Amino acid sequence: MTGTRTLISAALWIGVALGPTPLLEADSAAGRWDATVTIHGVAIPFRLDLSGEGTDFTGSLFNGDVPVTPTSARFQDGALTLAFDQLPVTITAELNDGQLQGRIEGRSLDRGGSPFTAKRHVSAPAPADNVPSIAGIWETAHETAKGEKAWRLIVRQSGAEAAAAILRVDGDTGSLTGSWHDGKFVLSHFDGTRPALVEIVPEKDGSLAIDFKTGREGKLTAYRVQEARAKGVPEPADFAEHTKVKDPAEPFRFRFADFDGKVWSNEDPRFAGKVVIVNITGTWCPNCHDEAPYLEALYRKYHDRGLEIVALDFEEPEQQAQLIRARAFVKKYRIEYLYLIAGAPAELQDKVTQLVNLNTWPATIFVGRDGLVKGIHAGFAGPASGDFYRQLDQEYTSTVERLLSERDKPTTAAAGKSRQ
Numbered sequence: 001m002t003g004t005r006t007l008i009s010a011a012l013w014i015g016v017a018l019g020p021t022p023l024l025e026a027d028s029a030a031g032r033w034d035a036t037v038t039i040h041g042v043a044i045p046f047r048l049d050l051s052g053e054g055t056d057f058t059g060s061l062f063n064g065d066v067p068v069t070p071t072s073a074r075f076q077d078g079a080l081t082l083a084f085d086q087l088p089v090t091i092t093a094e095l096n097d098g099q100l101q102g103r104i105e106g107r108s109l110d111r112g113g114s115p116f117t118a119k120r121h122v123s124a125p126a127p128a129d130n131v132p133s134i135a136g137i138w139e140t141a142h143e144t145a146k147g148e149k150a151w152r153l154i155v156r157q158s159g160a161e162a163a164a165a166i167l168r169v170d171g172d173t174g175s176l177t178g179s180w181h182d183g184k185f186v187l188s189h190f191d192g193t194r195p196a197l198v199e200i201v202p203e204k205d206g207s208l209a210i211d212f213k214t215g216r217e218g219k220l221t222a223y224r225v226q227e228a229r230a231k232g233v234p235e236p237a238d239f240a241e242h243t244k245v246k247d248p249a250e251p252f253r254f255r256f257a258d259f260d261g262k263v264w265s266n267e268d269p270r271f272a273g274k275v276v277i278v279n280i281t282g283t284w285c286p287n288c289h290d291e292a293p294y295l296e297a298l299y300r301k302y303h304d305r306g307l308e309i310v311a312l313d314f315e316e317p318e319q320q321a322q323l324i325r326a327r328a329f330v331k332k333y334r335i336e337y338l339y340l341i342a343g344a345p346a347e348l349q350d351k352v353t354q355l356v357n358l359n360t361w362p363a364t365i366f367v368g369r370d371g372l373v374k375g376i377h378a379g380f381a382g383p384a385s386g387d388f389y390r391q392l393d394q395e396y397t398s399t400v401e402r403l404l405s406e407r408d409k410p411t412t413a414a415a416g417k418s419r420q
Helices: 007-018 225-230 286-305 324-332 345-351 387-405 412-418
Strands: 031-039 042-051 058-063 066-068 072-076 079-084 089-096 099-106 114-120 136-141 150-158 161-167 176-181 184-189 196-202 208-212 219-224 255-257 263-265 275-281 307-314 338-343 363-367 373-378
Touching: 031 099, 042 184, 042 196, 079 099, 089 114, 136 225, 150 387, 161 184, 161 196, 219 225, 275 286, 275 387, 286 307, 286 387, 307 345, 324 338, 338 345, 363 387, 373 387
Parallel strands: 275 307, 307 338
Antiparallel strands: 031 042, 031 114, 042 058, 058 066, 072 079, 079 089, 089 099, 099 114, 136 150, 136 219, 150 161, 161 176, 176 184, 184 196, 196 208, 208 219, 255 263, 255 338, 275 363, 363 373
C-alpha cells in the first residue's frame, strides 16, 4: 500500500499514463472518464479509468488514489461490461456519440440497478481565487447505535481541490473528492461501494456545515479539535478501547470451517506458539475491503517469523450456499492466510462470545503466543484517513513485532492440563 498522494500529482500521473484524450479513436473506450451514477435521484460523480483493448481490456474505480479493479472486463462492439465480483458490482453500458450510457447493479444501489453515464474527462478550469482553507482534522458531534458520540472529518486540500473522509469507529467513508464551487466544496465518492455526495460550507464562526445529500447522516456541524472541546463535543471513540475481552486470562477460541468444509480451531498445531491475528470481517463491508490487502501484506511480511492470520467471515444468508462473493474476495486480494466461514452477520454475538461491545466491521484481535488476547482494534481507518491510517499501520506493526519477540508461554488451558 502507498501513502496518499496529492490530488494534483495524481492528476498529472493520470495524464501521463493515459495520454491526451483527443488522440483516442472514437470507437475506443480507453481513457479517463467523468462518470455519474444516479442513486435514489441523486447524481454522484466519480472517476472511471478504462485501458487496453480486446482481451487485455480493464478498468478502475477509485478510492482516492487506490484503484478498485474488476474481476473481469470487456469492451466489444461498443458494449462495456465491468464485473467486480468481490463487491459485487457490475457496470454495463453502450458507447454512443462519445458517451457511455448504461446501469450499475450492486449493493447500496437502486433495486434493479442505477443509471450510469460517462463523458470523456475534461480538465477543470483554473482554481478560483479566495478559496477558503479547510485542510486538517475536524470533529462533529454524532451519536450512533455503536456508542459513538462524535466523528472526525479529515480534509486534504490543494487550492480549489479537496479530498475528505469521515472517520467513524468502523472506519472511514472512503475518499470524498471534489472542488470549490459557488461558495461550497462539493465532494463525492463511489468505488463500487459507499456512494456519497457531500456539500461542505465554511461558516463565518470558523465551523463547517456538512450536508450529506446521500445516506442517513443529514446535516452536521464540524469544528477544529480545540474548538470542539471548548463547545463540549465529546471525543470520538478510541479504536483500541471500544471492544474488550471478557476474561483476559482465558485463551481466545474459535472453531469454523474453510471453503472446503475443513474445520479449524485455535487448538490446531498450526497455531501452537504463534502470534495470531483474528479478523472479524464480511465481504459486504467496505472497510473490510480496505483492510484485506493490508492484512495480506502484513501476513507475508511476518509469517515466516511466526505470525498467523485467521479471518472469520460473516456473510448474508443468501450468500452462504455458494459463497461466490467471498471466493472472489479471497482471489482478488490474493489472500493466503486462513479464511473461515463463520456464519451470518446477525450471528456475530452468538458465534464470538468472548468479547464485549463487538459491533464493528471489521474488528481485529491480536492474540499472543500464549493464546491470550493482547489487544483489539475496532474498525479500519484506510488510506483515505491520512495520518490515522499511518497511526494504525504503526500500531499494528509494533504490536505484531512486540508479540513475536515475546517468549513462547503455555496457555492458561495448557498450564491447567500440565498440573493434572
